[in-house]
Amino acid sequence: MTALASAKDTEMVVNKQSASPNRVIDIENLSLTFETNDGPVNALSDIDLKIEEGDFVSFIGPSGCGKTTLLRVIADLEKPTAGSISVNGVSPEQARLNRAYGYVFQAAALYPWRTIAKNVALPLEIMGLSKAEQQQRISRNMELVNLTGFEKKYPWQLSGGMQQRASIARALAVEPDLLLMDEPFGALDEIVRDHLNEQLLQLWAKTNKTVVFVTHSIPEAVFLSTKIVVLCPRPGRIYDVIESDLPRERSLDIRETPEFLKVAHRVREGLKAGHSYED
Amino acid sequence: MTDASLSQTRSMNPFAGLMSGTIGPVTVVVLAIIALWYISAVALNTQFQQDIYARAGQSDVSFSQLVTDTLFQERPVLPAPHQVLVEIWDTTVNKKITSKRSLVYHTGITLSSTLLGFLIGTTLGILLAIGIVHSRVLDKSLMPWVISSQTIPILAIAPMIIVVLNAVGISGLLPKAMISTYLSFFPVTVGMVKGLRSPEVIHMDLMHTYSATRIQAFWKLRLPYAVPYLFTSMKIGMAASLVGAIVGELPTGAVAGLGARLLAGSYYGQTVQIWSALLMAAFLAGSLVALIGVIEKRTLKRMGMAG
Numbered sequence: 092m093t094a095l096a097s098a099k100d101t102e103m104v105v106n107k108q109s110a111s112p113n114r115v116i117d118i119e120n121l122s123l124t125f126e127t128n129d130g131p132v133n134a135l136s137d138i139d140l141k142i143e144e145g146d147f148v149s150f151i152g153p154s155g156c157g158k159t160t161l162l163r164v165i166a167d168l169e170k171p172t173a174g175s176i177s178v179n180g181v182s183p184e185q186a187r188l189n190r191a192y193g194y195v196f197q198a199a200a201l202y203p204w205r206t207i208a209k210n211v212a213l214p215l216e217i218m219g220l221s222k223a224e225q226q227q228r229i230s231r232n233m234e235l236v237n238l239t240g241f242e243k244k245y246p247w248q249l250s251g252g253m254q255q256r257a258s259i260a261r262a263l264a265v266e267p268d269l270l271l272m273d274e275p276f277g278a279l280d281e282i283v284r285d286h287l288n289e290q291l292l293q294l295w296a297k298t299n300k301t302v303v304f305v306t307h308s309i310p311e312a313v314f315l316s317t318k319i320v321v322l323c324p325r326p327g328r329i330y331d332v333i334e335s336d337l338p339r340e341r342s343l344d345i346r347e348t349p350e351f352l353k354v355a356h357r358v359r360e361g362l363k364a365g366h367s368y369e370d
Numbered sequence: 371m372t373d374a375s376l377s378q379t380r381s382m383n384p385f386a387g388l389m390s391g392t393i394g395p396v397t398v399v400v401l402a403i404i405a406l407w408y409i410s411a412v413a414l415n416t417q418f419q420q421d422i423y424a425r426a427g428q429s430d431v432s433f434s435q436l437v438t439d440t441l442f443q444e445r446p447v448l449p450a451p452h453q454v455l456v457e458i459w460d461t462t463v464n465k466k467i468t469s470k471r472s473l474v475y476h477t478g479i480t481l482s483s484t485l486l487g488f489l490i491g492t493t494l495g496i497l498l499a500i501g502i503v504h505s506r507v508l509d510k511s512l513m514p515w516v517i518s519s520q521t522i523p524i525l526a527i528a529p530m531i532i533v534v535l536n537a538v539g540i541s542g543l544l545p546k547a548m549i550s551t552y553l554s555f556f557p558v559t560v561g562m563v564k565g566l567r568s569p570e571v572i573h574m575d576l577m578h579t580y581s582a583t584r585i586q587a588f589w590k591l592r593l594p595y596a597v598p599y600l601f602t603s604m605k606i607g608m609a610a611s612l613v614g615a616i617v618g619e620l621p622t623g624a625v626a627g628l629g630a631r632l633l634a635g636s637y638y639g640q641t642v643q644i645w646s647a648l649l650m651a652a653f654l655a656g657s658l659v660a661l662i663g664v665i666e667k668r669t670l671k672r673m674g675m676a677g
Contacts, residue, residue, distance in 0.1 A: 168575055187581050194579040200572045204594045204673035213590065217580045245674040265580075 116142035121174035133326030149312035157327025193262030199254035208242035323365025415440035487550020495558025529621040546618035554607035561603025565596025601666035
């Protein structure tokens with residue numbers, strides 16, 4: 092207990108000394124309790140997590156472990172009931188107002204009355220950018236997700252994978268340093284998902300953004316991440332944080348290597364242990 | 371277009387061609403209504419016709435004579451369709467539009483107060499809905515009034531509106547339009563409240579992540595989402611508006627308008643005139659609602675929401 096406390100103290104000192112220009116997300120003792128008709132539900136309990144600039148962090152865990160809730164707290168879509176969190180050194184609300192992050196939802200959530208280009212333009216219109224700047228960002232980000240040529244199409248004319256890519260382009264168009272993704276490929280089939288995972292990695296390498304990625308797929312988490320956060324439910328808490336030593340540049344073939352399997356194994360063990368006392 | 375090719379590949383049912391598409395079924399229904407109408411006309415007018423025969427001392431009238439006579443009475447209980455059509459033809463094509471006996475003139479009067487009332491009602495309905503959706507206080511305070519306003523019988527309140535407005539010097543088109551407004555704002559308010567609240571949570575969250583203001587969220591998300599709801603409620607509002615205009619014309623002393631025609635017809639037992647005004651009102655309502663339907667289709671197509 093004391094060891095833990097002192098470890099935390101030193102960490103906090105380090106934190107203050109460096110003023111951490113590279114620390115994007117800093118979460119300490121964070122808890123979130125939902126008040127429901129059946130009594131309070133501990134969605135998140137005692138979360139401590141640091142995310143550095145350029146990290147690709149995955150939250151993985153079974154349903155109800157609070158991984159999406161944690162992401163929503165970072166995005167200021169939920170308010171924590173205890174503890175502290177800072178995003179880019181300020182509160183999540185301030186970070187949201189600064190448009191510090193782009194958020195990709197489980198569903199593409201494109202507006203059906205807007206063309207793809209107009210959908211990508213949506214946040215830019217809200218930010219009040221000039222038409223020329225909007226146009227530039229639209230074409231640049233649509234190219235990044237390989238959707239050039241589909242500007243004038245409506246969402247229903249695109250496949251699910253393309254729709255999700257468009258929603259990623261929309262998040263990127265804000266040009267944030269931080270990308271928050273909530274199971275963006277969860278509804279897609281395996282082949283499309285593999286392909287998009289590869290594209291996402293290339294994008295991350297190209298842009299050097301910080302990515303926080305929620306998933307319930309072990310291979311996806313291990314393939315993408317530099318850091319894997321294993322959560323377990325009731326109450327939602329962090330069970331294990333795995334720093335992956337896989338090289339930053341990777342192709343799908345890496346999934347056959349022993350290093351990959353080792354990390355995947357540790358994730359699986361974590362998920363199992365977090366679950367074990369349930370029944 | 372595809373109907374022809376479809377019906378060819380279907381079974382050998384001789385009615386397959388007739389019942390595919392929209393013209394076939396509609397024609398069948400219309401013919402059925404006309405047939406029923408003629409039968410009812412004969413049945414309902416027989417009593418009066420037999421009274422006439424009795425008074426004239428005619429006792430041996432054949433059935434076919436009876437049927438013919440019941441269909442050509444001057445003031446029948448139920449006029450036959452051809453009598454109504456002849457009356458409509460007479461009072462539209464054969465009369466000058468400016469004539470007080472022209473049905474087109476009266477229809478025009480009713481149409482103008484319908485449209486004005488509809489316009490005000492729709493605007494009012496949209497504004498109320500915007501207020502209700504954005505303010506909890508307005509939601510709690512206004513919504514019960516909006517609903518209870520519609521429980522007051524329009525026939526009771528219409529003369530009051532006319533009398534009160536006349537007392538303050540407002541007469542003519544506006545009081546009638548107010549009654550149309552009274553009826554037509556309600557479906558628009560209810561429909562728009564539903565529409566403006568219909569965006570999915572994920573779409574609202576998206577706006578939140580962009581730190582969009584409420585005004586931005588309204589223009590870019592809530593309003594486009596509400597457009598289909600708006601058109602549906604406008605169709606109901608338009609029909610209600612026409613009812614309001616006609617009801618508004620009843621207490622004005624039967625000066626002009628389809629309502630006045632109905633009232634004058636019932637004073638003098640001119641059933642043919644009543645029925646022609648009725649048919650005209652129905653035709654007018656149908657056309658106005660169809661017009662909104664066309665605008666709806668075009669708008670949704672332009673918005674990319676209808677394939």
